[in-house]
Amino acid sequence: MKKKPPSSTSLIAHAYRPPAGFGSVQPAVHKASTVLFANTAALRSRTWKSKAGYTYGLHGTPTTFTLEERIATLEGGLDTLLVPSGLAAITLVDAALLRAGDELLIPDNAYGPGKELARNELAGWGIAHRFYDAMDPASLAAAITPKTRLVWLEAPGSVTMEFPDLPALVAAVRRHRGVLVAIDNTWGAGLAFGPFDVGADVSIQALTKYASGGADVLMGSVTTRDESLHQRLKATHMRMGWGVGANDAEAVLRGLPSIALRYEAQDRAGRALAAWWQARPEVVAVLHPALPGSPGHAHWAELCTQSAGLFSVVFDTRFSARQVDAFLDALKLFKLGYSWAGPVSLAVPYDLAVYRSRPPWPGTLVRFSMGLEAVGDLIEDCAQALAALA
Numbered sequence: 001m002k003k004k005p006p007s008s009t010s011l012i013a014h015a016y017r018p019p020a021g022f023g024s025v026q027p028a029v030h031k032a033s034t035v036l037f038a039n040t041a042a043l044r045s046r047t048w049k050s051k052a053g054y055t056y057g058l059h060g061t062p063t064t065f066t067l068e069e070r071i072a073t074l075e076g077g078l079d080t081l082l083v084p085s086g087l088a089a090i091t092l093v094d095a096a097l098l099r100a101g102d103e104l105l106i107p108d109n110a111y112g113p114g115k116e117l118a119r120n121e122l123a124g125w126g127i128a129h130r131f132y133d134a135m136d137p138a139s140l141a142a143a144i145t146p147k148t149r150l151v152w153l154e155a156p157g158s159v160t161m162e163f164p165d166l167p168a169l170v171a172a173v174r175r176h177r178g179v180l181v182a183i184d185n186t187w188g189a190g191l192a193f194g195p196f197d198v199g200a201d202v203s204i205q206a207l208t209k210y211a212s213g214g215a216d217v218l219m220g221s222v223t224t225r226d227e228s229l230h231q232r233l234k235a236t237h238m239r240m241g242w243g244v245g246a247n248d249a250e251a252v253l254r255g256l257p258s259i260a261l262r263y264e265a266q267d268r269a270g271r272a273l274a275a276w277w278q279a280r281p282e283v284v285a286v287l288h289p290a291l292p293g294s295p296g297h298a299h300w301a302e303l304c305t306q307s308a309g310l311f312s313v314v315f316d317t318r319f320s321a322r323q324v325d326a327f328l329d330a331l332k333l334f335k336l337g338y339s340w341a342g343p344v345s346l347a348v349p350y351d352l353a354v355y356r357s358r359p360p361w362p363g364t365l366v367r368f369s370m371g372l373e374a375v376g377d378l379i380e381d382c383a384q385a386l387a388a389l390a
C-alpha cells in the first residue's frame with residue numbers, strides 16, 4: 001500500500017508546544033511579517049506606538065524590541081528606533097523633523113551621503129540646507145535663521161577627523177527656540193562620550209560599525225530622551241516602512257556584548273599605528289583626535305578618554321595620487337574597503353579637493369580603520385608597503 005502523505009494542515013496547525021522556560025545566552029530570533037493575535041479584542045486594541053504588544057513584523061518583534069532597549073541604554077537615551085542602515089537613520093531624522101520651508105544646518109565635514117541627501121531629495125522637497133564650519137561655533141551661530149529647525153553635529157568630522165567643541169555648538173543652537181540638535185554618534189558608539197550629556201536631542205548611530213563589529217550587517221539607530229520627540233520619529237518610521245529584519249537584529253545583538261572590549265582594543269591599536277605614522281617623513285599630518293596636535297584634540301580631551309580605532313594620514317605632496325595608490329595596493333593585511341570597526345583592518349584613499357569645500361591640506365589622504373589583527377603586524381604591513389611609494 002502506498003504511504004498516505006501527511007496533510008499540510010497537520011504540519012501547520014500542529015498540536016505540539018515545546019516546554020516553556022527555555023533559557024539561552026543570546027535572545028531568540030523572532031521572524032515575522034504576520035503577528036498573530038489571541039482574539040479579536042486583542043487585534044482591535046493593537047497599537048504600534050508602544051512596546052506594550054505586537055502588531056506587525058515591520059513595527060517590532062521581541063528581537064528588535066530587545067535590541068532597541070539595549071541601544072537606548074548604550075546611548076544613555078530612553079527610546080530607540082532601528083532602521084536598515086546608518087544612512088537611513090540620518091534620513092529618518094531629516095524626514096521626520098523637517099517640512100517644506102524649513103532650514104537644516106550640517107557640518108561641512110559631515111558624513112558625505114547625508115550632505116548629498118540634503119542637496120538632492122531634501123532640496124527637492126523644499127527644505128533648504130547650509131553647511132557650517134564645525135570647528136567654529138560662530139559659523140554655526142551665524143548660519144541659524146528663524147527658519148532653522150534642525151542642526152546636525154558629528155564628532156569627529158568624517159575622514160578629516162577634526163573634533164569640534166560640541167557643548168559650544170549646542171550652546172549656539174540653544175539661543176534659539178524650536179531648533180532641534182541631532183548628532184551622528186557612530187564614532188563615539190555610545191562609549192567615548194554621552195550624546196545627551198553634550199545636549200543633543202537625537203543621537204543616531206550606524207550600528208553597522210561598532211555595535212555589530214562584524215562588517216557583515218547594515219543597521220542604524222535613532223535614539224531620543226524625550227517621549228514626544230520619539231513619537232514624532234516613530235510615526236515617520238512607521239509610515240516610511242523602515243523596519244529591520246530579525247536576522248540582522250540578531251547579528252547586532254551578537255556583536256553588542258563585546259563592543260566595549262573591541263572599542264578599547266581598536267583604540268589602542270589605532271593610537272599605536274597613528275604614533276608610528278607621526279614619525280614617518282612621508283606624511284605631513286596624522287589626523288587622530290587623541291593625538292596632541294590633531295585638529296580639535298583639546299575638545300576631544302575635555303570630553304573623552306577613548307577614541308574609535310580610526311584615523312587618517314595626509315601624504316606629502318611630493319607623492320602623486322598614483323604613488324599613494326601603489327602603497328595601498330602593496331598592503332597585505334590592510335584591505336581596501338569602506339566602513340570600519342570590523343575584524344579586518346581597512347584603508348581608503350580620499351581626494352580632499354573633491355571631499356571638502358575648503359581642503360585643509362593638499363596631498364592625498366588615506367584613512368585607516370583598525371581591525372583586530374596584532375598591531376605589530378599592521379605596523380609591519382604599512383612599513384613594507386611604503387617601499388612601493390618610491
Ligand SMILES: *Cc1c(COP(=O)(O)O)cnc(C)c1O
Nearest residue numbers: 085086087111186206208218219
Ligand atoms: C558608516 C557611517 C554612516 C552610514 O552607515 P551605513 O550603515 O553604512 O549606512 C553614517 N555616519 C557615519 C559617521 C558613518 O561612519
